[in-house]
Amino acid sequence: MSFDEIPQMLVTGLSLGLMYALIAIGLTLIFGVMRIVQYGHGEMYMLGAFFLYYWTAKWGLPYWLGVAASASVIFVLGAILQQTLFQAVHGRNILYSLAIGMGLIFIFSSGGQIIFGTTVKGIPKFATGGILVMGGFLSYERIVISIVSASLVVGLWLFLQKTRTGMAIRAVSEDPETSALQGIRTRQIHWVAFGLGSALAAIAGCLMGTLLSIVPTMGFVATIKAFMIVIMGGLGSIPGALVGGIILGMIDSVVTTVISADIAIIMSFVVIFLILVFRPSGLFGQQWT
């Protein structure tokens, strides 16, 4: 390793971390509102990426419009899934929501292999070239994607802080009964938050699919990453998901460059285990029973 690689390593880590954080924020939003574990969250990420692939590569439509379309389609899908499947297990043992999420993984990833095929595909790039910063090469694509994901995180933060729906989502995560007494339609908040969380995963899928490649089985890897982040940060905590995402992105980028990819994965699991030993509810989490 030379010093030339440091800026590149940091930017890669940051952009990876922000995209991981987008997936994890979706997951944590859903948990916060409904207290369920959406084990199939990564499948939303996979479906979002494949929607964009068909949109740009097959139908030749503009890229950024495709990202928005993908997010809206997955928002609707998430809301439908919540209404038909997850509402029924709301308030029951986590085992049941886990089971439904697992069922969704089986259906979507195998169905994806049948419909999309098992070959590796790539979403067409929206920009080429890059700049040299302190001897390291940064592609424009990666820079734009980092800026977009960062502004999405900020936008979501503002949405949750300033708007009525955002405040309602926070109120329901805080205390469902009291917010229902205050006249918040908690059931409506459930599907809104579920759709929003799924849409965030879909956007992350689009961006990640542009940087890397897409396969129908990529959803499970995203689920693993999102879960790791959420454990680190604490369930239901959005700052936790952001910090956890960036920690994981940095481990992935720095340790993979300096040592090896195997060690990076083992190390991230060990970091999670240690965090849980000393803070059993994650860095920013609360104890859920």
Next chain:
Amino acid sequence: MKVEQGTAAAQADGKGNAAPPSLNRYAWAALFAFTLAYPAAVSFDNYLLHVGITIAFNVALAASMWLIWSLGLVSFAHAGFMAIGAYTSALLLTKLGWPMWIGMPLGAILAGAAAVAISLPLMRTRAVYFFMASWSVGEVIKRTIAYFDGLTGGWNGVFDILPPTIDLGPIQINFADRIAYYYLAVVICAIIVLCIYRINDSRTGMIHWSISENELLAEHIGINVFKHKVIGFTIACVFAAVTGALYAHYQTFISPKSFDIWKSEFALVHIIVGGLTTVGGPVVGAISLTVIDETLRATGPFRVILFGVILIATVLLLPGGLETIPGRIRRALRGRKSS
């Protein structure tokens, strides 16, 4: 102590199975008799014997995971502990030439020690966090095994894990024979299920259910919740390791991929589809789903889709799983009589 037993018993009864115990015992006896007669019934067909052995593995895994569930915990570290048992036994054979009869107990002991060491910090976490932490434990075990490729062969795995033999002069059994291995697997699986049944039927089992019902309350009536959680978890992990060793010597080849998170996931699917309140649940679930799995093997990805549909349908339409069907039928009949 009497109070404790009373409440725990009441809770256990509330969860208790619908069938009277005598009927239950006949069902178990019939099942065991059928498994013993199975090789003759399928006229020693090699493929069907293979299905039988796979069922035995799946039953043992699902039942031992169910023991952890009776403490109110969902553990995904199960495949990892299975890997510890499998690798210990396999490496002792291939590197030192020690037979499975030594390797399997040593693997079980090693897995037990690892389970105690890991569960001491792990049991500090609860509910969702426990599930995720146990998941990372399983992944770390798998990837650590893959990383030390000088010893374990890395992702390529270990080859030529010969099945054991018994040589007692006049009696010589070579377990490379499928019929012999079938009986070995069935007997060990039956012992595991019996142990779990006895544990669940005892005072310890009642304590487990009381912890799963309300941990705080259990602690307040004098149950050492932490100790029971660690011991219960360790026993289940030892059973998983025994199954793992048995699996390794049957497949004669193992790699870290054999102990993927899927192994734990499918064991959980078996429990959910079978039922959650008695050990009969995981047994029925593992048997029926493995049979479905093997009959649909030719259909490829559609088989996995069907698994997903079955799982979601069970949760939404038949909460409680297959084990509640006798009770439902009985209630339906009784309802018709009275009306």
